[in-house]
Amino acid sequence: MNRTIFDAIDPKVYRFVHICNSCKQPNFRISDQVNPCSACGQTADFEILPFFDPSRDYGLDVDEYAINMMYALYKKGLHQTPVVFDDFYRKAPFVKPVGDHTGELGGYVAFCGLHQLIDIVENLYFNESDIEYLRSKQLYDEEFLAELRSLRFTGQLYAMEEGQIVFPNTPYIRIVAPIMECVWIEAQLLNTVNSESLLMTKASRIMTAAEGQTVIEMGKRRAQGRDASVQGARAAYIAGFDYSSNMKAGKQYGVPTTGTHAHLFVQFFPNELEAFLAFAEVFPAKSILLVDTFDVLGSGIPNAIKVGKIMQERGHKLSGIRLDSGDLAFFSKRARKMLDNAGLHDVKIAASSDLDEYTITSLKYQGAKIDIWGIGTKYITAYDSPALGGVHKIVARKTEKDWMALIKISENIDKILNPGIKKVYRLYDQDGMAKGDYICLEHEEIGHVKEIVLKHPTNPLKSKRVVNFRAVPLLVPIFEHGKRVYKTPTLEQSRRFHLAQKNTFWEEYLRLDNPEVYPVSLSDELKELKEKLIHEKRQFALME
Numbered sequence: 001m002n003r004t005i006f007d008a009i010d011p012k013v014y015r016f017v018h019i020c021n022s023c024k025q026p027n028f029r030i031s032d033q034v035n036p037c038s039a040c041g042q043t044a045d046f047e048i049l050p051f052f053d054p055s056r057d058y059g060l061d062v063d064e065y066a067i068n069m070m071y072a073l074y075k076k077g078l079h080q081t082p083v084v085f086d087d088f089y090r091k092a093p094f095v096k097p098v099g100d101h102t103g104e105l106g107g108y109v110a111f112c113g114l115h116q117l118i119d120i121v122e123n124l125y126f127n128e129s130d131i132e133y134l135r136s137k138q139l140y141d142e143e144f145l146a147e148l149r150s151l152r153f154t155g156q157l158y159a160m161e162e163g164q165i166v167f168p169n170t171p172y173i174r175i176v177a178p179i180m181e182c183v184w185i186e187a188q189l190l191n192t193v194n195s196e197s198l199l200m201t202k203a204s205r206i207m208t209a210a211e212g213q214t215v216i217e218m219g220k221r222r223a224q225g226r227d228a229s230v231q232g233a234r235a236a237y238i239a240g241f242d243y244s245s246n247m248k249a250g251k252q253y254g255v256p257t258t259g260t261h262a263h264l265f266v267q268f269f270p271n272e273l274e275a276f277l278a279f280a281e282v283f284p285a286k287s288i289l290l291v292d293t294f295d296v297l298g299s300g301i302p303n304a305i306k307v308g309k310i311m312q313e314r315g316h317k318l319s320g321i322r323l324d325s326g327d328l329a330f331f332s333k334r335a336r337k338m339l340d341n342a343g344l345h346d347v348k349i350a351a352s353s354d355l356d357e358y359t360i361t362s363l364k365y366q367g368a369k370i371d372i373w374g375i376g377t378k379y380i381t382a383y384d385s386p387a388l389g390g391v392h393k394i395v396a397r398k399t400e401k402d403w404m405a406l407i408k409i410s411e412n413i414d415k416i417l418n419p420g421i422k423k424v425y426r427l428y429d430q431d432g433m434a435k436g437d438y439i440c441l442e443h444e445e446i447g448h449v450k451e452i453v454l455k456h457p458t459n460p461l462k463s464k465r466v467v468n469f470r471a472v473p474l475l476v477p478i479f480e481h482g483k484r485v486y487k488t489p490t491l492e493q494s495r496r497f498h499l500a501q502k503n504t505f506w507e508e509y510l511r512l513d514n515p516e517v518y519p520v521s522l523s524d525e526l527k528e529l530k531e532k533l534i535h536e537k538r539q540f541a542l543m544e
């Protein structure tokens with residue numbers, strides 16, 4: 001088979017090649033149904049070969065209930081109904097109340113996962129083995145299975161950019177598409193965005209604590225699986241970490257990598273000094289020596305100093321030492337003194353040992369002399385808040401006449417959905433600082449609006465008047481009619497973007513504990529719509 005023909009064909013559109021046995025010409029098809037050969041018009045005799053990108057396998061990355069709902073909608077002839085879904089979270093992770101705090105908890109999420117979501121949407125289809133598996137369930141008819149074969153994402157997808165700061169109940173993704181497609185995508189969208197945003201949020205908080213010092217991501221060995229470690233290393237870099245130990249993330253995404261050495265390297269040699277010398281000789285430009293294998297103050301630091309001096313004599317420089325256990329404040333202060341007394345002022349002190357934003361803050365408070373922070377387990381496992389509860393909710397559907405806003409009412413007032421097709425603006429003051437977010441209905445124009453009163457979503461006593469603002473829409477088009485219209489930024493651009501966004505918030509909103517609640521306000525029209533729908537649904541429920 002001529003490879004060049006295959007290379008010219010978009011595997012996202014065509015999944016089968018029919019080789020005409022009469023004229024031997026290939027015909028590219030989206031399904032395996034036989035059509036007349038476009039070259040010679042023959043219909044009878046074709047060799048059918050599957051043709052799709054085998055590295056992607058997203059079709060069945062779903063919960064069974066999605067396929068069951070898709071089937072029921074299909075059987076009722078409703079599967080093509082256009083609908084709107086919002087994706088958002090309700091409660092920020094990691095935020096801990098301090099003292100007798102009883103009020104509402106603030107906090108933020110650093111949005112991440114869009115890069116993977118784009119790949120999912122672009123490569124979303126059921127391959128033949130997926131169809132075969134579904135057939136084996138004996139739940140779905142052949143007509144439906146045939147429909148699944150040619151199913152692709154055809155809708156509109158809007159999202160915040162990776163690294164954006166997002167607050168509770170604010171949509172970070174909006175999808176407008178046939179209901180079948182919105183249902184299909186739910187599980188993998190949530191899986192990707194929840195896991196990556198959770199980690200980027202943790203990393204962003206760690207960077208707040210590190211206050212610009214060097215941070216290295218070292219979580220690979222403790223991550224919940226391979227993919228999580230690679231995505232986690234990427235998310236950490238965007239959030240501001242300087243390096244990762246994860247070579248796969250370096251290769252796949254261009255995350256800068258670095259490494260020191262493990263205890264095993266010291267244990268293996270006859271003694272610590274020989275181990276340090278061997279490592280420093282091989283890496284004269286970047287050696288950080290791990291000093292806690294036997295005795296930090298008795299042998300580790302003294303041996304590192306010996307090696308540092310030998311390197312100096314040879315015209316090189318020891319980069320640093322690493323502390324990995326014990327009292328890091330005490331050891332780092334002693335280490336700094338010992339290194340300085342030996343004239344090794346440039347030798348940096350790195351520390352690792354179950355660190356996170358809280359231990360970093362505490363160590364800094366204690367005057368620890370640590371220059372480089374190595375962060376593994378507590379970052380990559382999102383140790384103190386292991387899930388982000390982002391949700392995917394239907395908020396509107398098309399009727400014969402128009403769009404109809406949909407609501408879901410919960411016993412818990414915080415869980416009542418904001419209905420309808422909405423836009424999200426961030427309002428900036430003259431100094432470029434974020435004053436609040438404003439959620440309104442799509443048709444509402446705010447270009448000419450001079451003053452907005454940001455109202456607390458649930459507390460009518462809290463409001464804030466904003467004038468002279470600049471309103472920036474936060475949801476940008478990613479897909480239009482199933483085609484990607486968004487150019488993914490480079491990793492460096494996303495990293496700069498995250499830092500720039502962070503700098504537009506007063507630190508009260510982003511601080512680690514008891515942050516102020518950032519104002520997110522609904523427009524009057526949206527509030528009225530919500531109240532009207534709540535009233536209608538409650539009335540209806542009483543009548544039923």
Ligand SMILES: Nc1ncnc2c1ncn2[C@@H]1O[C@H](COP(=O)(O)OP(=O)(O)OP(=O)(O)O)[C@@H](O)[C@H]1O
Nearest residue numbers: 324325326327328329330353354355359362363366
């Ligand atoms: N001065 C300090 N203040 C607050 N926390 C510290 C300080 N020094 C170390 N820590 C933290 O205390 C914990 C120490 O953990 P632990 O006693 O289990 O292990 P370790 O000293 O690292 O030894 P090992 O890894 O050999 O078990 C780590 O989470 C570390 O980050």
Ligand SMILES: O=P(O)(O)OC[C@H]1O[C@H](OP(=O)(O)OP(=O)(O)O)[C@H](O)[C@@H]1O
Nearest residue numbers: 218324352353354355374375376377378
């Ligand atoms: O402490 P973390 O934040 O997870 O950082 C990564 C840890 O991984 C290595 O530990 P290793 O696997 O050698 O285990 P140990 O240090 O706990 O003995 C390294 O020495 C760090 O301690």
Ligand SMILES: O=C(O)c1cccnc1
Nearest residue numbers: 218245258259260261374
């Ligand atoms: O380079 C390091 O020091 C490192 C990497 C992974 C895990 N622990 C340490």
